[in-house]
Amino acid sequence: MEKIVEGSTRAFLTGNETIAWASLVAGAEFMFGYPITPQNEIMHYWTRLAPKYGRGFLQTEDEISAGFTVCGAVQGGKKAFTATAGPGNVLMQEPFGMAEAMRLPMVAIIQQRGGPSSGTVIYSQQEVNLTTFGGNGEGYRIVYSTASHQELYDYTIKAFNTAWTYRFPTFILGDGYQAKMREPLELYDPQEKGITLAESFPLVGLPGVIGENRQPQHLNNIYSLEEELYEKVMTFSAVFEKISPEIVEYEEDSCEGADIILISHGVVSRAARDAMLILRSQGIKAGYFRPVTLRPFPDEALKKVILQSNAKKALIAESSYGQLTRLIKQSIYGETINIDTLYKPGVGIVDYDIINKVKSIL
Amino acid sequence: MSYREVFVFPNNGQDRIVEAFVGEYASGKSEAAINRALELFSAGQSVTLVDLDTVEPFYTIRPLKEALIAKGLNVISFSRSDSFGLGETGAMLHPQARWTLMHEGSLIIDVGYGVHGIRTLNLIEGAYESPELEIVAVINSCRPMTNSVSKIVDYIKELGRIDAIVANAHLGDETTVKDVINGNMIITRAADILNIPVKYAGVDEKLRDEISKIDLSWRIKYFTRYMPQAMW
Known part of the structure; x- marks a missing residue:
């Protein structure tokens, strides 16, 4: 199969296209998405590129499904991602919450548009609350706020690594201006730059027999008792606080x-x-x-x-x-x-x- | 009764220019279209510049409309104030654009991007029947989808009918003479394979001094860059 990026090369792209290329070189295998401006061209370019490199795409019936299908794919061990904005980001809070609860290594690209509601399709920084703490929980998420096309490329690659290293949902928080602007940037193969790509791995359907040679894999987002949930949330908090110094930038x-x-x-x-x-x-x-x-x-x-x-x-x-x-x-x-x-x-x-x-x- | 029997496209007996610029995002099609329109205007022609980007009309020549009118062009495009209050329906086709070919004088059409972009030409009444229309693909070899001879050939074949190519190898503000020469050589080779003429190579005005010293086989047009003003 043709190499995605030969050597290191400067290129002139829009931000959305940059993200599609970065996801490819980061080893993303599947994108699930539902159209919304200003992120549409991430999907457009991904769907043009994915077949050439044996990657997949599914347009779901709405954003809720797009988020949940990513939750499913990553449980199957696939590096999967989605992209959305504004009202789509609101709808995806449910699957994002599931990803927090089940420690799923999902990646989501947010290209902020104006709000509240449908607002504008153009630009804002009004999805900070939603992306950092939007769910019905404590915000166990990692959010990179980018400023340039080079960062969109670098941090999209990093987001997949962060998600699969720490198993918390990881976000690229861009915006409509970054999505649409044209800028030169360096495209590279991360492995040629010495960046190790985190391995993906299945979270369900593991080898072995439960009770004989392995423990059951409990990926759970609902509990019967208050204390069960309390224990989980306190554990998540402790883990998140412990890894935070390694992640902050x-x-x-x-x-x-x-x-x-x-x-x-x-x-x-x-x-x-x-x-x-x-x-x-x-x-x-x-x-x-x-x-x-x-x-x-x-x-x-x-x-x-x-x-x-x-x-x-x-x-x-x-x-x-x-x-x-x-x-x-x-x-x-x-x-x-x-x-x-x-x-x-x-x-x-x-x-x-x-x-x-x-x-x-x- | 055929369409052409109903409508007569006026050309006042002159050879007018009717060119539609198509290409990817960041290929430079809007820049090429604006520069071409202003070039024809400078040569004494009456020129209408048409914004036919129905994909993302918020990011096209709209913000430049007033400035381009002030330079003497007739511009068919919504302005920001026209769109005020329209919400997402602000992304519609300007009614005048449908009747572009009925306008007198030369016509320069800035079409939306990619394969679907070129299909939007069917929104212009009579476009495909017009013997005047020339469809020009703007190619930037500094984009990964069109950075080799074979990729450019495949890309242009996907577009369908293309009558001419503008070679526009560039990296925005970072463009060097080397980018221009190497990139446009690739584009020219692809054009030869496809047997499509390269009309000219577009080069940033800032590189004029350096480029003009070099003996190049292709025709050069120097572009003043207007699109950076279109953001914000």
Whole structure:
């Protein structure tokens, strides 16, 4: 079979197409999906590519089924994924919850669109709450918030590895702008780069005989008694907290000695970094902090950055109305830094939006 | 009674240009279409630029509409303000687009992407019967689906009728002279196999100085890039 990516090559792609290629090189075997803008071209490109490389696709009758079929496929040992947005993300919370309860290594790509409800098909950062803590549980999920096509490629590969290493549902949180933008990036074969791809393995139908030479495999999402569930949830919490330091990722730049720290995530962080550089060139000491993982959140890193910077103010910029702020406040509880906000729900944020806001509050 | 007996497409006795640009996302078809329209306008023609992307109309030339009208083009496309309040029905075909061929002067049509994109030409009354229409595939060899001679040949065969090719090897802002030369050589070889003419190679205006020093066998058109302004 033809090699998917020969050597390392620069290519000009949309974000959605990037994800299809990344899933291929990550060894994804099956995509289940239901159409919704702005993620449609992930499905379009996957369905064009999958037959050439012996991979599969099923369009289900709705998002609920798309999520549950991924739950089924991963139990059978297949690297499977789905992609959705907005109202589709709402519908998929049920299967995402099952994946938490059964520790299923599912991967989901979220290309955020505007909300509430059908909102817009275009862009937002309003699916942070939903993607990090959207289920009827404690949010045992791993969420990577990407900012560029290169990151969409790198983190999609990583998401499959994270899911199959830690067995928690793993998300790529992109957005409609990243989905549609065209950008150059490096396509590569992860194994040629020294990235080991995590092996998939079946969770059911295991060899051996129950009671004779192996224990039963209990993949359970419902319990008879309160105490049974309690024990499970407490175990999940302990595991999640233990692995969190291995998973958290963030970016920090020029925070030491800064007067103000600019905090943002995803595509907005590109504007924030540019804003930081421009402000510095104008003599304003700005710093930059970006959580890459929104769940688990880089609590300790952010607290340390605030402490070491001596900054009196932080500005949180997001294309939603406080969803990132909520995560940050929860994360840095007890810190006395003043928090200002720039909220543009469902609307893009450019460097000068941030620069003007900084100048208005310093 | 045939369609052509009912409608007469006016061309004022002049040889007008009617070109439809098709290609993948990120091939550069919108950029090629805009540049071609402005080129014809500069040459004194009346030019209508038609946005026929019904797949994702929010990300096409819509945000540039006003700026292109200000440059002198007639643009058939919804503007952002036209779409306000329409919700997802804002993704419909502009009624004027259906009657594109009835407009006087030269016509440049920016068609939606891929195999399905080319089928949207059937939304234009009389498109396939028009002796004027030239369907131009824009090919970017810096895309993994069209990065080799055999892949380009397969891709163009999938598209169906293609009358000409614009070789548009590029990596956006990162495009180098090497990308242009190597990429367009691949595209030209594929075009030779298919026996489809390469109209020209599209090259970013920023590379004009370097490229113009090199003796290349193909015709070059330098593109000013407008599409980066179409986001946000």
